[in-house]
Amino acid sequence: MSPDSTQSHPPTVSFSPDAPGFAANPFPVLEELRKAAPLSYWKEGRAWLVTRYEEALAMLRDSKRFSTNRAHWEFASVSGIAAIIPELAELNNAGLFALSGADHARLRKLVSPALTPRAxxxxxxxxxxxxxxxxxxxxxxxxxxxxxxxxxxxxxxxIGSMLKIPKGRETLFNRFTEAAVKSFLPGLLRPEDVPALRADVQEGIALVRETIEERRRNPLPDDILTTLIQTEEQGDRLSTAELLSLVSSLIVGGFETTIHLIGFTTYNLLKRPELLAQVLVEPDLIKGVIEEVLRFDNFGKMGLARYALEDVEVGGVTIKKGQMILLMLNSALRDEAAFSQADVFDARRNTNSSIAFGYGVHFCLGANLARLELQVVMNRILERFPTMSLVKEPSFGPHPVIRKMESLEVQLRSR
Structure with a gap:
């Protein structure tokens, strides 16, 4: 049921995330939405857009009325990944992204010890x-x-190192990671590529299954997969299907996040020479730079999807059961009502109120890994190439949900 059938004058907007220039700089458009239509219906996307911090945070907190499971969407059907790679779709049904309520809480409790900051x-x-x-x-x-x-x-x-993929099988595992990521973007796939993609997924799943069984027989100390296998809560343990699903989620969730954070962090540093100079003499400041990049120049194009489990009134509008809501974090994190001088890049900003990795029961379990990778990458790059500089502005390519930075040319040493 569309909003037009439930409200006489629903707030609707024209929104074009694929418009030229949007990926490079979506923030003027998002600011206009925040001011003119902070909670509005996007007909082409069949979803509500939430652009202010207050409403976005409230919905992230409310897992009783808003679900992450696409199956609750009024337009849900067998399409996308299920039609292209059914094996991967089956894995995802046992994953954190698809589960809710008690099932989600149980799985998260079992997984969390392997992904703590110390681990x-x-x-x-x-x-x-x-x-x-x-x-x-x-x-x-x-x-x-x-x-x-x-x-x-x-x-x-x-990820291959984390899982201790056997020597000689790294190439196969890398093909699996690439195939798993590509299969979540069915709109960008050519039909002729699907058979090879599916074969890589099938072989990759078999490899991970073998690795899990080997680790059951021969556990390793200080090993994430061993920790996941051995974690027990009142006699309950993760099944092999759940372990496979977690590996798949780790690949898809950690892949794009890390890649784009490296690109956007490098770009934001190099176009601010004064900040770069500060980081070179104060390496720990890179942690603040990374957090501010997540807030100020968030690489999301679309928002986090939620699905209404009942009719809900928010901000004077009624969201009907089954409708999709896109929480536009790229807009919420630039909301002046939540962040002082929101359009100023401040590496020393207090980011405790950031929701870049979500919030509450669906806070990203991979956030600690992403932060560690970024800190190591950026510190090592800056140590080795302290005089690097931009060659030209980055270029962006097509992607349904991310501002996909395709190219960032950098000169490693000053001439």
């Missing part, structure tokens, strides 16, 4: 070794594309 910190030497190896390979070049030459190559290596 993730143990990965720092491994991550640093991977980053150093990649930087060694590009160090002889005059200029690099930070996205393809550095950022794209880090997540699959890190």
């Amino acid at each position: 993730i910190e143990r990965l720092r030497p491994e991550v640093q070794a991977i980053v150093d190896e990649i930087l060694d390979e590009v160090s002889g070049q005059d200029t690099v594309n930070v996205v393809s030459d550095i950022a794209d190559r880090i997540p699959p290596r890190v």
